[in-house]
Amino acid sequence: MNILNIEHVSKIFGDKTIFDDISLGVHQGDKIGILGVNGTGKSTLLKVIAGLELPDEGEVIFGRGIRTAFLPQNPEFPEGAKVLSYVTEGKQDADGGEPVSEAKTILTKLGIFDFEESVSHLSGGQKKRVALARTLVDPAEVLILDEPTNHIDNDMALWLEDYLNRFKGVLIMVTHDRYFLDRVTNKIVEIDQGKLYTYDSNYSGFLALKAQREEMELATERKRQSVLRTELEWVKRGPQGRGTKQRARLSRYEQLKDMEGPKEAQNVAMDSVGTRLGKKTIELHQICKAYGEKRLIEDFTYIILRDDRLGIIGPNGCGKSTLMKIITGRLEPDAGEVVTGDTVKIGYFAQENEDMDGDIRVIDYIRNVADYIETSSGKISASQMLERFLFTPSMQYTPLSKLSGGEKRRLYLLKVLMDAPNVLILDEPTNDLDIATLRVLEDYLDSFQGIVIAVSHDRYFLDRIAERIFAFEDGGRLTQYEGGYSDYLRARSPEEPKKTKEKTEKKSWKPKNTKLKFSYHEQREYDTIDEDIEKLEEKISEVEQLMEENSSQYTKLADLTAQKEELEQQLNEKMERWVYLNDLAERIEAQNS
Template identity: 50%
Template sequence: MLLSAEHITRSLGARVLLEDVSLYLDRGEKLGVIGANGAGKSTLLKILAGAEEPEGGAVRPDPNVRLEYLPQSPAYGEENTLLEQVFAGLDAAAREVAGHEAKTVLTRLGLSDFERKMGTLSGGERRRVALASVLVRPADVLLLDEPTNHLDAEMVGWLEDFLKRWKGALVMVTHDRYFLERVVDRMVEVENARLTFYTGNYAAYLERKAELMEMAQASERKRQSILRREYQWVMQGAKARGTKSRERLERFESLRDQEGPEARGRVELTALSSRLGKKTVELSHVSKAFAGRTVIRDFSCMLLRDDRVGVIGSNGSGKSTLLNLMAGRLRPDSGAVELGETVRIGYFSQENPPMDPEQRVIDYVKDVGNYIETASGTLTAGQLLEQFLFSGDQQYSPIGKLSGGEKRRLFLLSILAAAPNVLLLDEPTNDLDIDTLTVLEDYLEGFPGAVAAVSHDRYFLDKMCRRTFLVDGEGEVTETPGGYSDWLESRKEKAPKAPAAERKEKPRGSQKLKFSYKEQREFETIEGDIAALEKKIAALQAQQAAQASDYVALGRLQAEEARAQGELEEKMERWVYLTDLNERIEAQKEE
């Protein structure tokens, strides 16, 4: 076991985030952490990383475990270059080993100017440097808090592949459902200060969660049925409540006092919209440049009345610029943007507007309106907040007490409550929990107006979009029918294929073979690693023979042996490769 956290308790003021919870992490395990905004996910990761102390309980990592942690707000030195920041705290030998990999990872994360100073970077760029720093360091455990934030879809796909191949253990807070589906093998939900574990990926979690909810509801229906019968008996009169019926009375009182399954809050809101005429938003031969660089060139499009458009592209390519042109927040250098007379735009920007930390949550919504008209009737500001998971206490609390995700949710509520008929959403999935994302998607499905959304969330794009605009960073905007996966498939089909002659592998004799520094060190130590694993497996088998009658211990030992056997197989495959490479290098020297 690499890491154990037992009986952890942590509060935030009067609010208990974690109460007597435990978590155990085994070698090679990949654990996804989910939960509502403000539930305590980041707090759990901080405690596991040793960045925050629990009020009760203890975290015990294996003394030989190397652990790397990516927080939501990583520290940095303003005068450090990108490479200096990535290598901060590493000795010269470790820097030499990680040098090439660091440059490769930074480049894949869109940061190729390695001498640039950290103080000149945006918040998203600084976070990507921090992510690179974590990924290139030797580690047995990675603790990643929202690693996909501020990554474009292509970077997210690369990171997903990286973590799928990575052999160490992983604990990751994320709302990226494709990540949870494709990377993790176990999930934990932080809810009501407790941890609930689920074996498998996101799909397995959804299936098991639905089963548990159905079982809880069935048990509650049975309890209510028994309670009604017992109530009728109790109300029959004194004759039925003689001394021999005392046990039955106690049973009734026990059933009456039981709490049913807690109704889980959900964001449920009938789509709010004002009437939209035939004309919505039309761009005609629009161009826009900044500092001599054209980001949108001669682009024309019209949003249909019920359109669902996804806008994708690398960071800095011009996605937000396109949305701002549609919204009329930016004027084009050439061309025209026309809005229909009945258009009411709701613009959900990438950054929250300034919020008065002393203003009460309910007053923030009342600034939009005391009463909100919906398709289902009139809602008060308080009722609307309840549908967006803000409890009565939170509604009358100052905004400054909300988490980042809760502020994001409040901002989204204020946009939707104004009843727009054209929604322009810039990174709406950042900092929103999965429940809120799911209901936002359901909301958009029933929204009677047009929607255009910039997003890196591939799941969201696939579920929401009917067409996708790619902004390529060179001024071109191209359209593909469908969502992100459809665009990805079309790109593969259009990719030029090299002639057969070019695809042939070059003869090995034309290449100068040599070990990398990392391979050389691995070759020198791998036989010792194999011997140690064989010794460990023999010891585990001996322990199983000695504890054959203890089924609990036997199961644990068998699981440990299976993991060790898997590691041994990987080491043997690696030994074969390195030995073969060494023989070819030696043969090359003799030629």
């Protein structure tokens, strides 16, 4: 059953095309994850579906009686709103009253316990969770969620996964939590350069299907280029060597020439940057920190090693960001000391961006750190680094206030890296960073010559980059676990039967690396196929000449027409073989070079 249709929607902001004639059908039971590089229009698409923004062209059509509920990326609240009354406002339970019990249950699951608290007194993360609760109470037939996994801890994420898996309606969401996408979605929609690509799968399946799509596009482009080269040679031969040029063939050449090849997907590129780190790094000795009666950190001692990859986890408000600020020197501990080596240069990617709403231009924001930076591939200018981070030359002169939230986050990350740190402290780096940027950041951290300390609720990210976990536990104690987040979970639940991977100690089998080569018959065909094609073209030209001479003799003309069609069929088959053989010849040559 069709719930809604997006039909031929286009949207332009200034000189930037966000959507270019996109269409999408959404059916009952669809749970859709929307992916794309920050700034490609993910949040805009959600707003268009929710009716908060109008497309420049096209329309969004809902089935009769379909209700929607929308969670914005940055929710706004009425002045003086209280938590519970805001969540239940306009909602009804089965008896027609306010669903107070359901609201309290959901708020509690999301870590909100003071139901009469003024929303204005809450932190940014708490406000987002209150807005999420309002969206989930008495849910509509279509849930539209923009970053529902930001500002929720791992237990909350598991609860939300279960809730959305049990939800019977349609889900359309933007999230960068890849485990969450894997476990909740059954369809992925990717936005890339104004176009939509739909994959009937969760995140893992999407990765495989996208690779197949890109391989097919490249194969099609190789074929187009091969045919184009043949047609170009044909055109260059000229009328003297060719006889009468065939209009259809010239038309095909022009069409091939004007076709666009597959555009390279937008992607962030990073090069390894950093400065030398000496033997002495950062030492934490008996660190304690409390606010009032709440003990956040109690007697924590650890000497950070030169190649440490640390993940810091714990519930919201437990003190993770406080620990990061103590390590960076932004906050003094109540007791204990932090000893920092002389060569330590910290890059701190804070949970909240610094003030990025002014009129300063993007290029100047980065140049304030450095005009040039040394990378593994040589010296690179601020402008070139910005291009690698998908800030085009025209965007580089845009004021910061005009950037989207995700673009600001990406720019802030670049600023941190431009300072060439040897200790990277990442406080919730997955908030508002798109998956493409996260994957490149993860690859970058693999080759980063220094220390990485990451606070994150993103289980996938921690599994990918962390080699040791510190978990905040009761009373401000930090407990050390070896491995990534999944290893931490297994260590915490020894009583549960471990799902051990079957380790069949088979010899690793590798296919024989057989070199590509022509068969005997393919080689003979390759040597003569250009001549065969030319002979067929000459025969077609001769038949066309005879058709002109016998245009009034209908019987003869019918025979000649049939003969021409047969020759053209043979020519098409030869052309297909020419493309195959030339593509094979190119791969053989590349293999031998």
